[in-house]
Amino acid sequence: MMQQANRPVIFITVPLAPALMAQLSAQFDCLQGWELQDALLAGEVWPAVRAVVTTGAAGAARQLLQALPAVELVACLGVGFDAIDLDYAREHGIAVTTTPGVLxxxxxxxxxxxxxxxxxxxxxxxxxxxxxxxxxxxxxxxxxxxxxxxxxxxxxxxxxxxxxxxxxxxxx
Structure with a gap:
């Protein structure tokens, strides 16, 4: 990923709808998390990432959140948030958003x-x-x-x- 000046970096856990991916890419530098699983398991850290975009199924596990020391937000699309480590998010002041009632x-x-x-x-x-x-x-x-x-x-x-x-x- 080539970072553009002054654009926030986000970590997207799974491929999303093409139109949504295009909108996010137009506004943010996007790390495609599904392509970074080996690096995550190897302990790589991404200090520039400010937000995670995920789904209820993919979530945001503690290991991922620990690899993103500057993360401020986990935005969860779709249904459920059981796969998000809410305790870690709470302990580290990370806001978590969901889409209740959307379906x-x-x-x-x-x-x-x-x-x-x-x-x-x-x-x-x-x-x-x-x-x-x-x-x-x-x-x-x-x-x-x-x-x-x-x-x-x-x-x-x-x-x-x-x-x-x-x-x-x-x-x-």
Whole structure:
């Protein structure tokens, strides 16, 4: 990595989406951590690094944080932060950021899609059509979907993302 004058250096633990990598590279000198694992294991230290960009799965272990004596921030993208050594970060005044709630709506949408697929037998209907059975038989659809969705929505925490997705389907 050739460092440009006055640009902060960051350590990226894993390859990220190309658009994000381009944005980060435009503003920072980026160390690609996935290419530096042998150096990390050999005890190399990167004193110019000010921040770590990581994911919930990759995290930031104590060994990595110790190799970055000037690090001030661990920015965690995605879900979870169990793989970040929070004790070390706290002891050394390293701020840790996460993205709580960033996937809530997507998870709710997926839950609804799966619910509807099961309730309406979408997988079975797809197989029925692909196998050409529609010419020989009549597919039996599940017809009691809305009442079940309404019952499920009563179980969902008030104001939660799944409730917002289900609201248009709830019978009055």
């Amino acid at each position: 809530d709506r997507c998870v709710a949408d997926t839950a609804l899609a799966l619910l509807l697929a099961v309730m309406r037998r979408v997988v079975q209907a797809d197989r029925f059509v692909r196998e050409g059975a529609g010419c020989r038989a009549v597919f039996r659809w599940q017809a009691v979907c809305r009442a079940s969705v309404a019952a499920l929505s009563g179980w969902v925490i008030s104001g939660g993302p799944l409730r917002a997705v289900l609201r248009p389907l709830i019978c009055k």
